[in-house]
Amino acid sequence: MSKIASFEELKALQVAERAKICVRDGQAPTPANMARHHVLICAGTGCTSSNSVEVAKALEEQLAAAGLEKEIEVVKTGCFGFCSLGPIMVIYPEGTFYHHVKVEDVPEIIESHLKGGQLVDRLLYEIPGENKKAPDMSHIPFFQKQKRVALRNCGSIDPENINEAIAHNAYQGLGKALTTMTPAEVIAEVEASGIRGRGGAGFPTGKKWKFAAGYQSEEKYVVVNADEGDPGAFMDRSVLEGDPHSILEAMAIGGYAIGAHHGFIYVRAEYPIAVHRLEVAIAQAREVGLLGEITWVQALILMLISVWVLVRSYVVKKQLC
Numbered sequence: 001m002s003k004i005a006s007f008e009e010l011k012a013l014q015v016a017e018r019a020k021i022c023v024r025d026g027q028a029p030t031p032a033n034m035a036r037h038h039v040l041i042c043a044g045t046g047c048t049s050s051n052s053v054e055v056a057k058a059l060e061e062q063l064a065a066a067g068l069e070k071e072i073e074v075v076k077t078g079c080f081g082f083c084s085l086g087p088i089m090v091i092y093p094e095g096t097f098y099h100h101v102k103v104e105d106v107p108e109i110i111e112s113h114l115k116g117g118q119l120v121d122r123l124l125y126e127i128p129g130e131n132k133k134a135p136d137m138s139h140i141p142f143f144q145k146q147k148r149v150a151l152r153n154c155g156s157i158d159p160e161n162i163n164e165a166i167a168h169n170a171y172q173g174l175g176k177a178l179t180t181m182t183p184a185e186v187i188a189e190v191e192a193s194g195i196r197g198r199g200g201a202g203f204p205t206g207k208k209w210k211f212a213a214g215y216q217s218e219e220k221y222v223v224v225n226a227d228e229g230d231p232g233a234f235m236d237r238s239v240l241e242g243d244p245h246s247i248l249e250a251m252a253i254g255g256y257a258i259g260a261h262h263g264f265i266y267v268r269a270e271y272p273i274a275v276h277r278l279e280v281a282i283a284q285a286r287e288v289g290l291l292g293e294i295t296w297v298q299a300l301i302l303m304l305i306s307v308w309v310l311v312r313s314y315v316v317k318k319q320l321c
Helices: 006-021 052-065 103-115 163-165 172-180 183-191 205-214 235-242 244-258 272-287
Strands: 037-042 072-077 091-092 094-098 221-225 262-266 292-294 298-304 304-312
Touching: 006 163, 006 172, 006 235, 037 052, 052 072, 091 103, 094 103, 163 244, 163 272, 172 244, 183 244, 183 304, 221 244, 221 304, 235 244, 235 272, 244 272, 262 272, 272 304, 298 304
Parallel strands: 037 072, 221 262, 262 304
Antiparallel strands: 037 091, 091 094, 292 298
16 A cells, blocks of 8 residues: 555545445446445454354355456445344345355355345344335334444444545545644534543543643653443444544544644453454554654654553543643
């Protein structure tokens, strides 16, 4: 991957990369990527524990054996959210939702759906109380009323491919902040947005950033607490596994606003997939010039981020200092 030389180049890259995955928007394939189907398979912790990685591997191998690897793109994503139904597979452009998919189901999916255009009825979701199957995700009540914000890209992109994140507008906010706004203006916008912390106190993020910006120190740090001490609370893990670049971009914007050049992400050791995807994302972001030395903004050194893995601890305070 080559380094991005300007914000304009980043914006052009977003348009080009979006064209490669437009099938997932229900559109026809473009010359940028002629795959007629995109098969998205959940590779979050829940589905992985139900052998979704083996399903993806079997699908890739059998597509290659049938000479269909260029016509059908297989993508391993983050969590779709309906974990009790895993492994989950979604096929675009139709948006067909298959659940509890097993390795032995792969030949039928290839022959019936991907080659023959016929849905595999037994793998479709049955709508509760209606005695009928949902032909696609839009007919599933669980998804119909959701408006995803923090989880907007989870289940839609390959979290280990920075280009897919860029296609979904990753680092556009950072580019805007660095090229059109002062640190004080960034803080003012965050304050005006009303964004608050997701912990029990709900402390205003803009106010926290203003305090940190006003503190005089030779070195400041952005610390992300991705530990989840409450039983069954997996929001942080889902974001880290499914959309790690959103965390890195937020840290970079926060670092620019308060004058910090180093960041640490605390993740518990029980989240190996999250740790791996963070490390991949950090390496990719540095390779393309979106972390570390950003040469297109007066050689700005922006965020050298490390992942800090520890054994479980119930309380680790989140702070910008």
